[in-house]
Structures are given as C-alpha cells and as structure tokens.
Amino acid sequence: MSALRLPEDVMRALGHRGVDLLVEHFARLADDPVSGVKYAPPREWEEVPRAAAPDPLAVLEETCRMLRHGNAHPDHPRFLAFVPSPGNFVSVLAAALATGFAVPGGHRLTGPASADVELTTVRWLVELLGLPPGSGGLFVPGGSMANLTALTVARDRRGPGTAYFSDQTHFSVPRALHVLGVGADRVRRLPSDGAQRLDVDALASAVRRDRRRGLRPFVVVANAGTTSTGAVDPLPRLAEFCRAEGIWLHVDGAFGAAAALTDAGRTLLDGLGLADSWTVDPHKWLFQPAESGCVLLRRPHELRESFGVDLPGYLDNSAAGDGDFLQYGIQLTREFRALRLWLSLKVFGADAFRDAVARGMRNAEEAGRFIDAEPGLELVTAPSLAVLTFRCAGADADRVCRRLATEGYALVMPTTVAGERVLRLCTINPRTSAGELRRIVTRVRELSLDATA
Amino acid sequence: MSALRLPEDVMRALGHRGVDLLVEHFARLADDPVSGVKYAPPREWEEVPRAAAPDPLAVLEETCRMLRHGNAHPDHPRFLAFVPSPGNFVSVLAAALATGFAVPGGHRLTGPASADVELTTVRWLVELLGLPPGSGGLFVPGGSMANLTALTVARDRRGPGTAYFSDQTHFSVPRALHVLGVGADRVRRLPSDGAQRLDVDALASAVRRDRRRGLRPFVVVANAGTTSTGAVDPLPRLAEFCRAEGIWLHVDGAFGAAAALTDAGRTLLDGLGLADSWTVDPHKWLFQPAESGCVLLRRPHELRESFGVDLPGYLDNSAAGDGDFLQYGIQLTREFRALRLWLSLKVFGADAFRDAVARGMRNAEEAGRFIDAEPGLELVTAPSLAVLTFRCAGADADRVCRRLATEGYALVMPTTVAGERVLRLCTINPRTSAGELRRIVTRVRELSLDATA
Structure with a gap:
C-alpha cells in the first residue's frame, strides 16, 4: 500500500462492492426511510487514523451504512422537500469516470476531448431549453455559483449599481451580490404580487426612484420557477422593460428552466429566451447528482471579458481557443462534470x-x-x-x-x-x-x- | 428505461465494467502516453441524442476510450507540468459513493452524518498541518473558490481597501479580488525578491504609501509554495507585519501547505499557523481527485458572518448549528466531497x-x-x-x-x-x-x- 496504492484485486473488490451497494441504492431506495436519523458512527471514527485499515472492505461497508442511514435521500421518490436531486445511475457512473480518469476540465491544451464534450453538452442544453442559438456558458458547481458568475458579468458590463428582484428570489442572489461588493443599500428586494411574482410596476417605480437619486440600475434577476411556490416572473414584460432601460436581465431557472423541455413548460416559461443570462441546475430537474450547475449567457464571450486572465509562465499562452474554460469562470481546476449530463443523455436519450x-x-x-x-x-x-x-x-x-x-x-x-x-x-x-x-x-x-x- | 431507470442487471454490468476500466487506469497508467491527442470522437456525437442508446455498454466503452486517449493525465507518474492531481482509487470510490447516495452536504438537518464527517475531516486537516487548534472551515470546489471565500471574509472584516501580494501569486487571487469589486487601482502586485518571495520591505513601503493616500490596506496574500518555483513567502515576518498593521493575512497553500505533514516541510513552512486564513487543496498534494479544495480560518465563525443568511420558509430555521455549511460559504447544494479525503485517510492511514x-x-x-x-x-x-x-x-x-x-x-x-x-x-x-x-x-x-x- 505504499504511495497510496492498493493491489489490483483489492481495488477491484472494493469497486465492485461499491457498485453493488450503489445499484442496491438505486433499485431499492423507495423501501428505505427517506431521512436518516438513527445512525451512530463508531467511536474510533473521531481520531486521525495514523495506520492503514486492516480491512478496507470493512471500512467501505461501514461508510455505506453511514451514507445510507445517516443522511436524508434527496433522490428518494418521497423526498418532496426543497428542490430534490433525483439523480440517475448513469450520471453517477459518469461522475466516477470523470473523477477516476482525472480528466482536466479547465484547459483545452490538456483536455481537448473533455472541452469538446462540454461545449457539445452546453450546446445541447441551449437547444433543449429553446434558448437563442449561440448562447453558451459552462458547467459550474451549482446554482449559487451560476448566479455569482452571471451577476459578475452583469456588474462588469452594466454596473456597478443597483440590483432588483422579488422577495421570492433565492438567497444565493443577495449573497452573490454581497460577494460582489454590491452593498445592501444598493439591493432592492421588491414585494411580489398576489401570485408570488415580481411586480413589474413596482420594479419600474423602484428603478425610476433610483435613477432620480443618481443611482445606476444594472441588473434585474427574474425567477423561472421560485423554490417556494414554483412561480414564474413575467419574463416577456421584464425583458421588454430591461431592454428599454439598458438593464441586464438574469433569469434564475436553477430549478424551473428544465420545464422548457416540454411543450407545456415552454408555454409557462414564455420569454425565457429573452434574457441576457440564465442559471440552470442539471442537478435538479435534469436528474443529475449534485453538484451539476450551469451558467449560460446570450453572448458567452462576455464571460471571458470578466474572467479572462493573462496566463502565467507555467501555463501555455498558445491555448486560447474555445474550451479554455479557466478563462470563462471562477475556477481553474475543474471536474469534468459535463460528462454526467452528456452520458445520461446518450444512454437514456433526450x-x-x-x-x-x-x-x-x-x-x-x-x-x-x-x-x-x-x-x-x-x-x-x-x-x-x-x-x-x-x-x-x-x-x-x-x-x-x-x-x-x-x-x-x-x-x-x-x-x-x-x-x-x-x-x-x-x-x-x-x-x-x-x-x-x-x-x-x-x-x-x-x-x-x-x-x- | 422509463423514468431514467435502468434494469438492475444493466446497472451492475455498467458499473462493474466501469470499475474494471478504472482499476486498469490506476494499475497501468504509467504505460499509457501522458497526454491524449490522437483521439477523434465518433461523428454521431455531435447531435442531441433523442432516443435511448441501443447498447449502453458500447457507449460506456467509447466514453472510456475518450477519457483515456482524448485528454492528458494529471495523475500520471510522468505528468510534471503545472501542479498535478495524483489522485487515488479510494478517493475516487468515495466520490462515486457520495454522488451515488446523493448525500446532502449543506444542511445538518438532512445530512447529519455527512456534516459530522466533514467537521471531523477538517479537524484532522488542521491537526495534520499543524494549524492553530480551533481553526476550521469547509471543503470547496478548489483553490480559486477557497481564495475567493477567504478574501470575502477578509474584505468584510477589514475592508474594503487595498490588497497586496507578490507577482508570483496565483491568478485566482487577483481574479477573486475582481469578483469582490476590489478594483485594479486597489490591487498591489509587488515585485518578488531574488528568491521569488514577497519582499516585506517593499510591502511595508507600499502599505505606508497607500495609508498616506488615505487608502485602507485590508489583506496580504502570502504564498506557501508558489506554482512557478515552489517559493515560500517569509511567513513569520509577514505575520508580524500584518498583526502590527491590523491587516488580514491569507496564506495560499493550495499546493504547498500539504508539505507540513512532514518534519522537513513544517520547517520550510515555519509561520504557516500565524495567518488568519488558508487555502489548501487536497486535490493537489493530498492525492485527491479534482475538485477537492478546502478553505480554513483561524476563527471559523467569521465565515458565518460573511455568508450566513436568514433561511427562507422552505428551509428549516431550527437547524443552525455546526455543520450547516450552507451558512459558511458560497454554496448551498454541496457534494459531500469531504468523504474523499476522509475515506482515503481511513484506508491508507495518515x-x-x-x-x-x-x-x-x-x-x-x-x-x-x-x-x-x-x-x-x-x-x-x-x-x-x-x-x-x-x-x-x-x-x-x-x-x-x-x-x-x-x-x-x-x-x-x-x-x-x-x-x-x-x-x-x-x-x-x-x-x-x-x-x-x-x-x-x-x-x-x-x-x-x-x-x-
């Protein structure tokens, strides 16, 4: 076991047993309790383990017991809280392969095939959601990161200034604005209307008031499916207003945008394609495991204007084409998480x-x-x-x-x-x-x- | 295959074959070329796949061919570029299990066992690196996110103002400052000395000059192992200077901090424990797969002061204890990535x-x-x-x-x-x-x- 290596037969035994436990999880989950509360970890789990485990298989079994009985299951058919993550086995396999093959996902130079797969998957997503052709972006660790990424671009292009959204908006939006240095005095959390939607008239008043005070409205965040009630803000009117005012429109469709895969959903989400940027979380309604988020922009090159860097001497400056995702977001080292959606679309079909x-x-x-x-x-x-x-x-x-x-x-x-x-x-x-x-x-x-x- | 489900025997066959290919990868990697450049994807990979694949196993095989031959291998024994990610099989298995069991990693209410494991793993890391007892933090998707998280807290506690670091510092630091709204006019990229280290005298002059201009120095970022040459900034002198000046000291040890596991490394990294916050990437020198980053703070409750939110109605406000990681960083939904380091420490021993x-x-x-x-x-x-x-x-x-x-x-x-x-x-x-x-x-x-x- 030197150099953190296991013999081949031990790796195989551990891996096969792990797969069997996962298959059991996927096949029998509905028979398990939805939340895990009755698990007590073994006492020896507290100490830093100095020596190797005498029996790695026993550690694996105990670990899976903990995973199964010590936590709730957001993929359970009767987990109806929050927005669940009803993942699928093929995506989990994809996550394991991407991690296991240590695929570099930031730099075309070292990950040419993974870059192509990510670009392809993003293109598929744009097509499936009916967003404007040419829209693009990248996979990120989740909706909070997608919102932060899009809002950074919005601020860089139109701000800094004031931001607007309804009181039904996910807390990751004000938190992202806080990170961006947009103080609470420049954040307008507007009361929603009787249907929990952003009130466009209230928005227009707030924008007018702020402009009179010499402030510069830079972004409106609209919800395509709020977490609390699934409300969809009036996207066509918001888009019209934002275009007239020169304000960036970001649509947080972390949960709801996926409905655009269906005809009924596309009707409900009318106007979705009119925004400047979108948050979509495949780890919600596209059946991927956490963390599978995605940020999309109508003009994806704007990501590069916010996040592009002069590469240091130890990174190759010649690789500056499409697929250098390190230039398009906050991360450098990136797990190849596009593979999850890609492989499950391949196996199950859109x-x-x-x-x-x-x-x-x-x-x-x-x-x-x-x-x-x-x-x-x-x-x-x-x-x-x-x-x-x-x-x-x-x-x-x-x-x-x-x-x-x-x-x-x-x-x-x-x-x-x-x-x-x-x-x-x-x-x-x-x-x-x-x-x-x-x-x-x-x-x-x-x-x-x-x-x- | 309705509801994105596969029959048990198909899941098992796919999973076992995937494990066998991963085991082969880990066992035979050294015999493969270190970079993948000769791979051409099948033509039909371009189109959105509408229907299910007739043979999922064939898709898996082609996918693994792409992963193996279409990308470089940062875990390869002869990948000596950048900072490699020499992962280990047990961590990959842990990543697969955490993903497959859909463990919620943001909220103690739904992930009590995973919260305990993450708290324990962070405690182990603090102990192994010799950081001050009581330091803590959380796992994040990588060094860029760790730097962004720590710098947000630094700005909230001491700023906004001016930031200082050497010209050898990773580009994620100025990029994080950009996200935070710290303009280029408030960022001081100081020339390093003959040993590629931050020059404390130059730093002191810059801070004095800025104070004279009415600016407010808020953070110094020191390197514990630069990517380019492995240089370690003079941590004890920097800590003394920052303490005297009331400036936050963040140490970017994404790559180098792991050396503190050894006696020789701890000597080289003398003064590491004197900082206010640290970036450590287990996906580098702690042999984890990407993305396994960690941000640590001397006073971890300060994370909550920057990132804590009033939970909305659909999240339970009663759960506000240790392990509500959604209150301590940028993410809400979080993969249970602490399990990777935890399980590999358990199996191999520290x-x-x-x-x-x-x-x-x-x-x-x-x-x-x-x-x-x-x-x-x-x-x-x-x-x-x-x-x-x-x-x-x-x-x-x-x-x-x-x-x-x-x-x-x-x-x-x-x-x-x-x-x-x-x-x-x-x-x-x-x-x-x-x-x-x-x-x-x-x-x-x-x-x-x-x-x-």
Missing part, C-alpha cells in the same frame, strides 16, 4: 428526459387533485411547474411536517406564502408514483387531525 | 500520506541531482517543496517542452523565472520513480542538443 420532466409536472397535478379531494386540505398555490402548497384546516404546518419526517415515510417541508405557514410539495422525481402521493396526502390529513385533537 | 508527501519532496531532490550531473543542464531554482526549474544551455525551453509533449512520454511545461524562460518540474506524484525522472532529464538534454543542431 426524449426520456422530456418525459421525466413532464411526469414531474403531472405528479404535482395529481397531488393537487388528491388535496382537493381531501376534506380539510386546501390548495394555497396551484401546481406551478412541479410545486404546490396547501393548508390543513386548523393544523400547524410545521408540526405536521415534523411528524411526517419523524415517521420517515416522506419528507415534506413547509413554506411561507403571503405570511401564512403552509405545506409544500415539490414533485420532480419521476420515480414518485400517484399511489405514494395519495398516501402522503392522506397521512398529512390524519396527522393534522391528530395535532388538533 | 502516515502513508506523510510518506507520500515526503516522497514527492525527495523526487524533486533526485531530479535536481540528475540535472546537476547532466552537462549543459543547470538548476535555476533549487528544489523547493516539490518544484525545481532549470535551463538547457543554448536551447529554447518552450521548444524542448513542446517536443517532449509530442513524444507523449512525459509532460513538462516551462515557466518564467526572473524574465528567463526555463524548464520546470513538479514532482508531487509518489508513483514517480527515480528512473523515470532520470530518463526525462536525459531526454531533455538530447532534445536540447537536437534543437540547437
């Missing part, structure tokens, strides 16, 4: 992705019908993309969700809509069945009755 | 890591002796940590490196030292043998003679 997204939307509609049919339960926001919220007459939403989590059958988290605490379901996992959704809704009703008893 | 780091330093010394012994070759900078630079009498360093790359036996890239283009070796891969280093040095000499013929 039509399977479209069907899976459609299924997630149908799941929400089915759950909505069950809620409508259940006495005492009432929709607060109708299914939008794949999110709905509802109330239980007389019950405390937080308490009901907590009890549901303790049972381990399903994970549902509450949210706040117009000041009211309500229950919320996000149903993007295509492995979720109507029967499971019906059972969850019924159980929510039982618990709410019990809670008020 | 002593094996120490020995492997020591071996990387010895590799550089051995290569230095071969260079000394070869007529026409001459060291320009002596081995420092695991980097050395040298010249070939009368030969063009870039041309020699290019010819070496074309042969595919070894990848060596030139660098610039005091204006001169020279050859450079980074020898951190413990799988590199003295015989291979000797052969590379001999071949460089042959090519240089040929080039001048």
Whole structure:
C-alpha cells in the first residue's frame, strides 16, 4: 500500500462492492426511510487514523451504512422537500469516470476531448431549453455559483449599481451580490404580487426612484420557477422593460428552466429566451447528482471579458481557443462534470428526459387533485411547474411536517406564502408514483387531525 | 428505461465494467502516453441524442476510450507540468459513493452524518498541518473558490481597501479580488525578491504609501509554495507585519501547505499557523481527485458572518448549528466531497500520506541531482517543496517542452523565472520513480542538443 496504492484485486473488490451497494441504492431506495436519523458512527471514527485499515472492505461497508442511514435521500421518490436531486445511475457512473480518469476540465491544451464534450453538452442544453442559438456558458458547481458568475458579468458590463428582484428570489442572489461588493443599500428586494411574482410596476417605480437619486440600475434577476411556490416572473414584460432601460436581465431557472423541455413548460416559461443570462441546475430537474450547475449567457464571450486572465509562465499562452474554460469562470481546476449530463443523455436519450420532466409536472397535478379531494386540505398555490402548497384546516404546518419526517415515510417541508405557514410539495422525481402521493396526502390529513385533537 | 431507470442487471454490468476500466487506469497508467491527442470522437456525437442508446455498454466503452486517449493525465507518474492531481482509487470510490447516495452536504438537518464527517475531516486537516487548534472551515470546489471565500471574509472584516501580494501569486487571487469589486487601482502586485518571495520591505513601503493616500490596506496574500518555483513567502515576518498593521493575512497553500505533514516541510513552512486564513487543496498534494479544495480560518465563525443568511420558509430555521455549511460559504447544494479525503485517510492511514508527501519532496531532490550531473543542464531554482526549474544551455525551453509533449512520454511545461524562460518540474506524484525522472532529464538534454543542431 505504499504511495497510496492498493493491489489490483483489492481495488477491484472494493469497486465492485461499491457498485453493488450503489445499484442496491438505486433499485431499492423507495423501501428505505427517506431521512436518516438513527445512525451512530463508531467511536474510533473521531481520531486521525495514523495506520492503514486492516480491512478496507470493512471500512467501505461501514461508510455505506453511514451514507445510507445517516443522511436524508434527496433522490428518494418521497423526498418532496426543497428542490430534490433525483439523480440517475448513469450520471453517477459518469461522475466516477470523470473523477477516476482525472480528466482536466479547465484547459483545452490538456483536455481537448473533455472541452469538446462540454461545449457539445452546453450546446445541447441551449437547444433543449429553446434558448437563442449561440448562447453558451459552462458547467459550474451549482446554482449559487451560476448566479455569482452571471451577476459578475452583469456588474462588469452594466454596473456597478443597483440590483432588483422579488422577495421570492433565492438567497444565493443577495449573497452573490454581497460577494460582489454590491452593498445592501444598493439591493432592492421588491414585494411580489398576489401570485408570488415580481411586480413589474413596482420594479419600474423602484428603478425610476433610483435613477432620480443618481443611482445606476444594472441588473434585474427574474425567477423561472421560485423554490417556494414554483412561480414564474413575467419574463416577456421584464425583458421588454430591461431592454428599454439598458438593464441586464438574469433569469434564475436553477430549478424551473428544465420545464422548457416540454411543450407545456415552454408555454409557462414564455420569454425565457429573452434574457441576457440564465442559471440552470442539471442537478435538479435534469436528474443529475449534485453538484451539476450551469451558467449560460446570450453572448458567452462576455464571460471571458470578466474572467479572462493573462496566463502565467507555467501555463501555455498558445491555448486560447474555445474550451479554455479557466478563462470563462471562477475556477481553474475543474471536474469534468459535463460528462454526467452528456452520458445520461446518450444512454437514456433526450426524449426520456422530456418525459421525466413532464411526469414531474403531472405528479404535482395529481397531488393537487388528491388535496382537493381531501376534506380539510386546501390548495394555497396551484401546481406551478412541479410545486404546490396547501393548508390543513386548523393544523400547524410545521408540526405536521415534523411528524411526517419523524415517521420517515416522506419528507415534506413547509413554506411561507403571503405570511401564512403552509405545506409544500415539490414533485420532480419521476420515480414518485400517484399511489405514494395519495398516501402522503392522506397521512398529512390524519396527522393534522391528530395535532388538533 | 422509463423514468431514467435502468434494469438492475444493466446497472451492475455498467458499473462493474466501469470499475474494471478504472482499476486498469490506476494499475497501468504509467504505460499509457501522458497526454491524449490522437483521439477523434465518433461523428454521431455531435447531435442531441433523442432516443435511448441501443447498447449502453458500447457507449460506456467509447466514453472510456475518450477519457483515456482524448485528454492528458494529471495523475500520471510522468505528468510534471503545472501542479498535478495524483489522485487515488479510494478517493475516487468515495466520490462515486457520495454522488451515488446523493448525500446532502449543506444542511445538518438532512445530512447529519455527512456534516459530522466533514467537521471531523477538517479537524484532522488542521491537526495534520499543524494549524492553530480551533481553526476550521469547509471543503470547496478548489483553490480559486477557497481564495475567493477567504478574501470575502477578509474584505468584510477589514475592508474594503487595498490588497497586496507578490507577482508570483496565483491568478485566482487577483481574479477573486475582481469578483469582490476590489478594483485594479486597489490591487498591489509587488515585485518578488531574488528568491521569488514577497519582499516585506517593499510591502511595508507600499502599505505606508497607500495609508498616506488615505487608502485602507485590508489583506496580504502570502504564498506557501508558489506554482512557478515552489517559493515560500517569509511567513513569520509577514505575520508580524500584518498583526502590527491590523491587516488580514491569507496564506495560499493550495499546493504547498500539504508539505507540513512532514518534519522537513513544517520547517520550510515555519509561520504557516500565524495567518488568519488558508487555502489548501487536497486535490493537489493530498492525492485527491479534482475538485477537492478546502478553505480554513483561524476563527471559523467569521465565515458565518460573511455568508450566513436568514433561511427562507422552505428551509428549516431550527437547524443552525455546526455543520450547516450552507451558512459558511458560497454554496448551498454541496457534494459531500469531504468523504474523499476522509475515506482515503481511513484506508491508507495518515502516515502513508506523510510518506507520500515526503516522497514527492525527495523526487524533486533526485531530479535536481540528475540535472546537476547532466552537462549543459543547470538548476535555476533549487528544489523547493516539490518544484525545481532549470535551463538547457543554448536551447529554447518552450521548444524542448513542446517536443517532449509530442513524444507523449512525459509532460513538462516551462515557466518564467526572473524574465528567463526555463524548464520546470513538479514532482508531487509518489508513483514517480527515480528512473523515470532520470530518463526525462536525459531526454531533455538530447532534445536540447537536437534543437540547437
């Protein structure tokens, strides 16, 4: 085991056992509790391990026990909290291969094939989402990084100045603005309208007021699917307003943009293509494992203007073409994460992705019908993309969700809509069945009755 | 194959074949060319694949051919360019498991066990590097993100103002400052001394000059191992200066900090523990796959002051303890990448890591002796940590490196030292043998003679 090497037969045994445990995870996940809370790590896990493990296989088994029983499972068919990550086995295999072959993903010089695959995958994504041809970008570790990357470009092109978004916007947006040095005094978190959407009139007033004060509005962040209720901001009107005002329009479609794979979704997301930049997280509704994020720009060369560097002496300056991703974002060393989406599209085909997204939307509609049919339960926001919220007459939403989590059958988290605490379901996992959704809704009703008893 | 699912036997077959190809990669890598340039992708790879692949195994095989032959191998024993990523099989397995089990790594509520493992691994790293007890931080996607994270805190605590570092500093530092909104007019890239180190007297003058102009110096970035020559900035003097001036000291030890695992390295890195924050990339000299970075702070709660958010309604506000990593950095969704270092430390033991780091330093010394012994070759900078630079009498360093790359036996890239283009070796891969280093040095000499013929 010198030089951190294992004998071939040990590597093979560990790897095959790891694969078997993963296959079991993917095949039997629905039979496991959705959240892991009953796991206690072995005492000896506390100390820095100085010597080699006598039995690597035993360490592997204990590790997988921890992974399985010590954590919640965002890929579980009944994980309906937050925005789940219903990954797929092929992507996991791709992640393992990209990591295992140590593929360099920042520099065409050392990663010519990986650069081509990433450029191709980004082009596919642009095509599948119906974004303007020529749009492009790169894979990043997630939506927070995608928002930070796009907002950096927005600031560099139009700012620094003031930023605008609704109170339903993901906290990664104000956090990115903080990182960028856009002080809280230049951030406008606008009240949303009755449908949890950015109010264009309120936006226009805020922009006018700021201009009168000599400030320089530089970016509007619109939601293509809020996390809380799946609301879509009025993209066509926002695009028109931003174009007239010379303001950058960034669309955070981390969760929702994937709906554009379907006809129904493309209608709901009308105007998506009119923005200057987009955040899309394949690790949400495109069934990739975390961290698989993507930032896209209408004019991708603008990334280079913000992030391009003069390469130091030990990097080759001759490689300055397409695919030098180190010039287009914050990272230099990059995992070849485009391979995940690429390989799973290759194996399953884009039509399977479209069907899976459609299924997630149908799941929400089915759950909505069950809620409508259940006495005492009432929709607060109708299914939008794949999110709905509802109330239980007389019950405390937080308490009901907590009890549901303790049972381990399903994970549902509450949210706040117009000041009211309500229950919320996000149903993007295509492995979720109507029967499971019906059972969850019924159980929510039982618990709410019990809670008020 | 509905719902992006494969039958169990297909998953198992794909997974086992993938493992076998990875094991082959790890066991036989040294027999492959170090860089991949002769690969041509199949024509049908261009189109968005609409339908499922008739034979997933064939797609896997072609993908692995691309990974193997279409890219360079930073884990190859003769990849001596840049700072290589000599990963290990156990970490790759850990990456696959973390991804495959979809472990949430941002929120203790859903990832209690993964939070504990990450906290433990960070504690181990602090202990192994000899940093002050109580220091802590989190895993991030790499050194660029670690620098950005630490510099955000530095700016929030001490700035905004002016930043200082040597001209040998990694470009991720000025790029992070750009993201932070620290304009080029507030960035001081100071000339390094004859040993490529930050000149403390020049720093003191620059700080004095800026203070006279009413500016507010907020951060000094010191190098614990520059990429170009392995130089270590004078950490004790810098720490003393920064403390006296109330300036934040960030140490970029992305590559070099790992040397502190050895006694010799700890001596070279004297003063490492005196900083306010550190960048350490386990994906470099701690033998992890990309992207495995880490940011550490002397007072880790300061991360929360920069990045902490009020959780929205759909996230649970009750979970606000240690291990809510979403409150301590830029990301929300996070891959459970701490598992990589954790599992490989468990299996190999920390002593094996120490020995492997020591071996990387010895590799550089051995290569230095071969260079000394070869007529026409001459060291320009002596081995420092695991980097050395040298010249070939009368030969063009870039041309020699290019010819070496074309042969595919070894990848060596030139660098610039005091204006001169020279050859450079980074020898951190413990799988590199003295015989291979000797052969590379001999071949460089042959090519240089040929080039001048």
